[in-house]
Amino acid sequence: MKKRLLRVSSFLREVQLNWKTTGAIFPSSSRLAKKMAKPLTEFLSDRKPKRILEVGAGTGVMTEEIVKHTDKNDTIVLYELSDSFANLLRDRIENEWSDRNIELRVQPFPKGLNKEKKFDFAVCSLPFNNFPYNIVKECLEAFEDVLRDGGYLTFFEYCYIRRAKINLRINKDCMRLRRIESQIQSYMKTRKISRETVALNIPPAWVHTLRIE
């Protein structure tokens, strides 16, 4: 419990220091993490070794859920940009998840994704609404490249936020958000399996599940 509170307080500190890249007011809830990791139990529950990519791991809320549904034969690659989150994750890898095969990359996704073995599943927590349009495009294309045929991608976004900012024109950045909206919509058009709402999260969120063909 004490550790959890420490993680929440480091998250809040990071939000104040780096709002653009954190893009959240609170770490994701365990409900949201469960939905994000659902393809592991729903579509990838066989015993074959799997490769899982988690992007924007933060304090490890989603990682915890991924670890629950995988074992030492699976490979988990984490991307995290923030040094302070990376220190926290390193500590968790060494102490809580030491029997697992977890690689931490402290660099901006998709940097460092060269010719490596394809992943079966990717979990993305990147705050796309805060990114330049071309970076969103680059990230979505990278998931397409790095996932095997029949691989899965989950990502979340806070309910109605982008639409509200566009419609109410409360953001001078309207054009950028419109382009992000249409980029995400067209990416999901042929790949989306489901959109589930997680009310128990601050703020409530939609989890999108996609299958890459």
Ligand SMILES: C[S@@+](CC[C@H](N)C(=O)[O-])C[C@H]1O[C@@H](n2cnc3c(N)ncnc32)[C@H](O)[C@@H]1O
């Ligand atoms: C919305 S927070 C999500 C954190 C955590 N997964 C959760 O759900 O509580 C976004 C995370 O993405 C990280 N991030 C932002 N841009 C990134 C990038 N280009 N590559 C890797 N991580 C990035 C931030 O540092 C932050 O930890």
